[in-house]
C-alpha cells in the first residue's frame with residue numbers, strides 16, 4: 069500500500085519523486101556517513117561509511133520508482149532509437165540489477181546544437197631556441213647550476229629575449245605562452261645581478277628583490293626554484309611569505325633577514341602593516357608574476373600598499389611584469405611606476421626567418437598586434453563536449469574512467485567553480501567510481517583522487533600539491549586556485565568541468581598541461597545553452613574540436629560494473645549499442661544518486677555544492693551573461709549533476725519559511741497548511757538559492773558562525789589570495 073502511494077506520487081512529475089524516495093533512502097541507509105576520516109597515515113580520506121548503500125531490495129525499489137516515473141514521455145535525446153527489452157529479458161540471471169529504464173536521464177534534455185568552432189589562425193610560439201646559456205655573460209656557477217641542478221642547457225624563446233633586456237637594467241613587460249619558462253626568464257638575470265653586488269649581500273640587508281605571485285602554491289614553487297638557483301650563492305637568502313602560514317614564524321624569519329622575498333599580495337600587505345622588521349630600502353627588483361591576475365580588481369588595493377611602501381623606502385628598482393595573457397589594462401599595469409619598459413612578446417615565431425633573439429615588438433610600444441590573441445602551446449589538443457546538465461556527472465565520470473581505468477599513465481586536472489563543489493565531487497566520484505560503496509559484485513578500482521581549493525588548511529594544501537606533483541597518475545579536482553603558474557609535471561588532461569570566467573583564465577587553466585614543448589590535452593564541458601562560449605574563445609584565436617558526448621559515455625560499455633539488466637546484443641545494431649550505453653549511464657547515475665541520498669549528511673553536502681555552483685554561475689562577468697545566465701539554468705537538471713534526484717525542495721520551503729521570499733509566501737497562502745507544498749518557478753528557486761545560501765538556516769548554524777563563513781567565502785575568491 070505504501071509502495072503504491074509512493075508510485076502514484078512519483079508518477080506525477082519529476083519534481084515530486086525525490087521527496088519520497090529521499091525519505092526512503094535516508095531511512096534505509098541511516099548508518100552511512102558523509103565524512104572525512106583520517107587514515108592511518110594521517111591523510112584525510114572522504115568516505116560514506118563502510119556498508120552497501122544499495123541492497124538488492126532497495127535497488128528494486130529504485131528501479132520501480134524509475135520505471136513508473138520514466139514511462140511518461142519520449143526522449144528528446146538526438147537520434148535515439150526506441151528500443152526496449154522484451155519481457156523475458158527483464159530477468160537477467162546472475163545479475164542483481166533491476167531492469168533499468170533509461171528515459172529519465174535521457175529525456176527532456178535540450179537539443180544538442182551543432183557547434184562549429186570558427187576557423188582561426190592560432191598564434192604559435194616556438195618554445196626552444198638553439199642557444200645555450202653559455203652565450204650570455206652569466207656567472208659560471210649559475211650556468212653550472214642550470215645545467216646540473218635544473219638539467220637545462222638551451223634557452224627558451226622567452227628567456228633568450230628577456231634575459232639580455234633585464235641584464236641591461238631595463239624594466240620589462242613579458243608575455244609568452246604558458247609553460248615557456250618565464251620564471252627563469254626573470255630568475256636568472258635577478259640572481260646574476262644580486263650575486264655581483266659588492267660588498268656582498270648580507271641577510272641584514274633585508275629584501276633586495278620582491279616577487280609577488282597570486283597564489284600560495286605558486287609562491288612555494290617559485291621559492292623552490294630560487295632555492296635551487298641560489299645554491300652556489302649561499303650568502304643570498306630566499307624566503308617565502310604566504311597566507312595560511314604562522315605570522316609569528318614569518319616575522320622571525322623577516323627579522324633574521326630575507327634577501328629574495330617571494331610573497332602573495334595579501335600576506336605581504338599584512339606584514340607591511342604589522343611587522344616593524346620589514347624594510348624595503350635595499351630593494352632593487354620588483355617582479356609581478358601573473359601580473360594581470362595580481363592586478364585584478366580587489367588586489368589592486370594590496371598592490372598600491374606594496375608600491376607605496378617600496379616608494380617610501382626610496383630605492384630605485386627594476387620592475388618586471390609577466391604573464392601569458394597580458395592584454396587588457398596594460399596601460400594601467402605599466403603606469404604603476406615602471407620606467408620606460410621594454411615590451412617582450414614571443415609572438416608567431418614558427419616562421420624560421422624571425423630572429424627570436426630580439427623582442428618581437430618595438431621596445432617603446434605595448435603589444436597591440438595580436439593583443440587579443442592568446443598563444444597556446446603547439447602540442448596542446450583542445451576539445452570541447454556539449455553535455456546537457458542532467459548528464460554532466462555521468463559524462464565526467466565516464467571520461468575519468470576512460471582515462472584512468474582503460475588507459476595508462478594518465479594524470480588529470482579537473483577545474484570546478486567552487487570549493488564546496490570540489491569537496492563534494494571528489495568524495496562522490498571516489499566513492500562510486502572506486503567501488504568503495506559498492507555491492508559485492510563490484511570490484512574496487514584504485515584511482516588517486518585529490519582535491520585542492522582555498523578552503524583547505526594550508527598544511528593539507530601543501531601536502532596535496534606535493535603529492536600530485538610527484539605522482540605519475542591521478543585526478544586532481546580543484547578550483548582556479550590551481551589555474552595559474554603551477555608547474556605540475558606530466559599532466560595529460562585538463563578538464564574544465566565548469567567553464568572559466570574569461571578566455572584568459574581558459575588559457576591559464578589549459579596551460580597546466582603541454583608545458584615546455586610536451587604534448588597535452590584539454591576538454592571543456594559546455595551545456596547546450598553555453599555553446600556560444602566557443603565564439604568567445606575564437607575571438608582570442610582559440611579553436612576547439614568537438615568530442616561527442618556519446619563517445620565519452622561509450623566507455624561505460626567496457627565497465628561491467630555498470631551493466632544494466634538489458635541483454636543487448638551490441639554486435640547486432642547501433643540501436644542496441646546506444647541503448648546499452650544509456651542503460652549503463654543510468655545505472656551509474658542511479659549509483660550516484662543512491663550514494664548521495666544514502667545519508668542526510670551527503671544530501672546536505674550535495675545541496676551545498678549545488679548552491680555554490682549556482683552562486684558561481686552568477687559570478688560570470690556581464691560581458692558573458694548572454695551565455696552564462698542563471699535564467700538558462702534548469703535547477704532540476706543541475707541538481708542531477710550533483711547526484712540529487714531533484715532541485716532541493718527543503719531549501720525552497722526553508723526560504724519561504726523565512727522572510728527571504730515574500731513572493732513564495734504569497735503563493736503558499738491558502739494551500740495545504742500541514743505541509744506547505746510551495747511551488748516556486750525555476751527562476752524564483754534560483755533566486756532563493758542565491759539569497760539563502762548563507763541565511764537559509766538549512767544547516768542550523770548560529771548567526772555568528774554563518775557570518776564568519778560568509779566572510780571567509782568572500783575573502784576566498786579562489787583567484788588571488790593573501
Ligand SMILES: Nc1ncnc2c1ncn2[C@@H]1O[C@H](COP(=O)(O)OP(=O)(O)OP(=O)(O)O)[C@@H](O)[C@H]1O
Pocket residue numbers: 219220221222223224227244245246247248249250251252391392552553554555579583584
Ligand atoms: N630553458 C629551459 N629548458 C628546459 N626546461 C625549461 C627551461 N626553462 C624552464 N624550463 C622548465 O619549463 C617548465 C615551465 O617553466 P615555467 O613554470 O617558468 O613556465 P611559465 O612560462 O612561467 O608558465 P606559466 O605561464 O604557466 O606560469 C618548468 O618545469 C621549468 O623547469
